[in-house]
Amino acid sequence: MTQTTAESPVRKQRAQLKTRTLRTDRWWLAPGLTFAGLLVFLIYGFWAIFDTSHLAGSYIAPFSSPCLATSCPEGARLFGFAPFGDWYTLPPGILILGLPGGFRLTCYYYRKAYYRSYWLSPPACGVAEPHKKYTGETRFPLILQNIHRYFFYFGAVIALILTYDAVLAFRDKDGNWGHVGLGTIILVVNAILILCYTFGCHSCRHITAGRLNHFSKHPLRYRAWTLVSKLNAKHQQFAWASLFSVMLADLYVRLVAKGIINFPFA
Amino acid sequence: MGYKAKFRVWRGEAGEGRLEDFTVEVNEGEVVLDIIHRLQATQAPDLAVRWNCKAGKCGSCSMEINGKPRLGCMTRMSTFEEDETITVTPLRTFPVIKDLVCDVSFNYEKAREIPSFTPPADVKPGEYRMQQVDVQRSQEFRKCIECFLCQNVCHVIRDHEENKKAFAGPRYFIRIAELDMHPYDVQDRRPQTAQEEHGLGFCNITKCCTEVCPEHIKITDNAIIPVKERVVDRKYDPLVWLGSKIFKRSS
Ligand code: SF4
Ligand code: SF4
Ligand code: FES
Ligand code: FES
Numbered sequence: 033m034t035q036t037t038a039e040s041p042v043r044k045q046r047a048q049l050k051t052r053t054l055r056t057d058r059w060w061l062a063p064g065l066t067f068a069g070l071l072v073f074l075i076y077g078f079w080a081i082f083d084t085s086h087l088a089g090s091y092i093a094p095f096s097s098p099c100l101a102t103s104c105p106e107g108a109r110l111f112g113f114a115p116f117g118d119w120y121t122l123p124p125g126i127l128i129l130g131l132p133g134g135f136r137l138t139c140y141y142y143r144k145a146y147y148r149s150y151w152l153s154p155p156a157c158g159v160a161e162p163h164k165k166y167t168g169e170t171r172f173p174l175i176l177q178n179i180h181r182y183f184f185y186f187g188a189v190i191a192l193i194l195t196y197d198a199v200l201a202f203r204d205k206d207g208n209w210g211h212v213g214l215g216t217i218i219l220v221v222n223a224i225l226i227l228c229y230t231f232g233c234h235s236c237r238h239i240t241a242g243r244l245n246h247f248s249k250h251p252l253r254y255r256a257w258t259l260v261s262k263l264n265a266k267h268q269q270f271a272w273a274s275l276f277s278v279m280l281a282d283l284y285v286r287l288v289a290k291g292i293i294n295f296p297f298a
Numbered sequence: 299m300g301y302k303a304k305f306r307v308w309r310g311e312a313g314e315g316r317l318e319d320f321t322v323e324v325n326e327g328e329v330v331l332d333i334i335h336r337l338q339a340t341q342a343p344d345l346a347v348r349w350n351c352k353a354g355k356c357g358s359c360s361m362e363i364n365g366k367p368r369l370g371c372m373t374r375m376s377t378f379e380e381d382e383t384i385t386v387t388p389l390r391t392f393p394v395i396k397d398l399v400c401d402v403s404f405n406y407e408k409a410r411e412i413p414s415f416t417p418p419a420d421v422k423p424g425e426y427r428m429q430q431v432d433v434q435r436s437q438e439f440r441k442c443i444e445c446f447l448c449q450n451v452c453h454v455i456r457d458h459e460e461n462k463k464a465f466a467g468p469r470y471f472i473r474i475a476e477l478d479m480h481p482y483d484v485q486d487r488r489p490q491t492a493q494e495e496h497g498l499g500f501c502n503i504t505k506c507c508t509e510v511c512p513e514h515i516k517i518t519d520n521a522i523i524p525v526k527e528r529v530v531d532r533k534y535d536p537l538v539w540l541g542s543k544i545f546k547r548s549s
Contacts, residue, residue: 045313046459047387047394054365054385140503140523147502154453157506158365158390166458170499178534181527234519238527245481248429264519 052160059156066149069272076279081125085289089205091215092197093285094222094278098190099124110193128190135187138180140234141271181235191223191230194278198223213297215288222274222281229270232263300325301380305333308387309345311396317385318342324375330386331359331370334398346397354512357445361398362387367447367510389450405446408466411496412473416485432481438520439476441513442469448507448517454500465497468507468517475521478528489528498525 053059077095086096087108098110101124102117116127136142147153154161169177198219204211230236241257244250263270287293305320322336331349338345350356352371359370364378364385378384392400417426448468449455455462466474474496478488492498503526507517515521531538 044393046390046392047308047310047315048313049308049317049387049390054362054387056364056382056385143502144504147504153502154457154504154506157451157509158362158367161453161457163457166454166461166500168454168500168502170497174502175499178526178530181530181535234523235527238524242524243528243531245432245479245483247431254431 053156053158055156055158059159063149063152063155066145069275070146070149073275073279076283080282080286081123081129083286084123085286086124088215088285088289090203090207090211091201091219091285091288093282093289094194094197094219095282096125097197098128098193100127131183131186132190135180135183135190135230136271136275138177138183139271140180141268143177145271180233181239184230184233184235184239187230187233188236191226194219194226195223215284215298218277218281218284222277225270225274225277228263229267229274231260232265232267232270233260234264234267236260237264303333303375303378303380304383305337306383306385307334307337307342307345307397309342309397310394313394315394315397317387326376328375329371330361330363330368330373330375330384333375333384334370334386346395346399348399355443357443360389360445360447360450362389362450367451369445369447369512372512389446391450391452391456392446402446402449404462405444405449405467405469408470408496409473411466412470412477413485413488413491415477415480415483417482418484421482426482428481435479435520436476438515439472441515442472443513444469445512447510447512451506451510452501453504453506454497461497461500465500468501468522470496471498471501471525472515472517472521475525478525489525489532492525493529493533498522498529501526 080093080095084103086093086099086104090107092099092108096104096108098113099108100110100114100116101120102114103120104114104124106112116124148155152161153163153166167174169175198216201213201216201219202211203209237257237260240260241247241250241253244253247254247257284293288298300323302321303324305322306317307320309315309318320337320341322333322341324333331347331352334345334347338347347359347361347370349359349371351358354369354372357369360367361370362368363370363373365387367389370386386398388394388398389400389402392402392404395401446469452468454465455467471492474488474492477483477485501522503518503522505518507522508515508519511517
């Protein structure tokens with residue numbers, strides 16, 4: 033019989049099983065869908081950045097907002113503000129892309145999503161990853177994920193701008209208030225989902241009161257934390273819902289702008 | 299009612315071993331641990347398995363069932379098809395003593411490395427006054443039954459034995475969170491040590507620990523990420539750092 037006392041070196045061995053996993057369920061489905069979902073978004077985003085239909089009536093395409101260059105029509109600019117003059121010839125979306133992009137890239141949920149589905153680290157629980165070495169977020173470049181809270185501050189500003197854009201969508205082509213079209217509804221729903229995603233952020237949860245040890249001494253911050261925690265529990269769902277809503281809203285506005293969608297209640 | 303199920307159980311000592319096939323009776327209402335016990339009683343009297351409460355509260359019967367880390371006593375046979383072969387193996391991350399019994403002392407070593415609860419010097423036992431809202435976050439973590447399923451599933455050490463030295467694991471991150479959020483704990487370097495000594499940075503928040511926890515503790519959302527944010531406060535946030543230089547609090 034093999035010795036199994038504490039001193040025995042063989043006791044240091046794990047069960048020798050040569051398979052990558054013994055899971056029998058469809059563990060590859062979730063990472064597969066995540067992979068496809070994120071890819072669709074990247075492809076759409078790439079197209080939308082170079083598309084120039086920023087404005088349809090009072091609807092501003094979310095991917096172009098806020099537009100900071102003179103190459104977009106007056107109505108698509110935030111308070112008519114365009115610090116980048118005619119000399120700027122690149123697509124205006126590139127100017128702001130980094131903020132919502134960085135916000136989602138460093139988001140704790142999206143990190144899980146792409147670490148699992150793109151980097152396979154791990155692809156699913158109990159399924160071995162293919163990498164020889166692993167250092168996680170302990171060193172450059174992944175240690176930079178720690179700046180997520182700064183992206184949150186910018187993300188919050190962008191969310192408020194998109195909310196303002198959704199309010200502006202209650203005007204008709206000539207700027208008269210009281211208009212409600214399909215586009216208005218789409219932009220409002222999108223703004224709500226973006227707000228729920230943004231303010232359910234883990235960094236936001238930390239800032240409101242997560243960093244405190246005495247909730248009872250800060251009742252208002254505790255109330256805010258409770259609310260953020262509720263959104264935070266659904267952060268994954270809001271991450272996906274808002275990802276697709278912003279894409280659909282953007283596509284819708286661009287199609288209206290191009291005249292491809294032109295029914296009366298558009 | 300009853301039927302014959304096909305089981306494949308890992309048998310061996312000190313890591314060397316193989317999967318053995320069994321056909322064994324299953325009755326209504328039984329759990330995987332019952333079937334392992336029936337194997338012991340009828341076909342494999344020397345089959346080693348650790349268990350105690352059979353109620354999901356002692357954390358002894360951790361094993362892997364069809365590749366998923368679970369408690370044997372809480373995995374109902376009714377969740378499997380009758381013609382399915384059920385594979386049962388010991389935890390993959392820890393050394394095996396015999397059959398389904400692992401040596402989990404790694405976890406006890408890590409537990410000893412975490413500084414214990416440190417109350418203020420001038421507060422005597424019996425003088426603690428806390429409000430429920432102030433301790434409710436820590437209470438979630440007290441539900442832990444130390445089954446070590448989270449430690450076992452975590453890819454940081456499951457797939458990389460060499461990381462064991464530097465990584466305490468999710469069970470100990472919730473311990474650090476519990477103490478750091480405690481209103482009477484004055485050891486204020488817990489987040490820094492979590493990052494520098496207990497390997498918090500290795501965690502890439504992929505949430506397998508949360509997925510397997512039988513006590514449904516939100517390990518990643520409520521412990522690991524909050525502690526990561528506290529680490530950012532102390533180590534990586536330039537504004538917080540600047541603020542603490544300018545408004546130096548009088549001790
Ligand atoms: S979330 Fe972190 S601690 Fe939990 S299993 Fe994943 S890597 Fe390990
Ligand atoms: S945190 Fe959950 S999975 Fe980990 S040891 Fe405790 S009860 Fe088990
Ligand atoms: S936006 Fe997802 S965690 Fe901050
Ligand atoms: S025997 Fe106690 S948890 Fe399963």
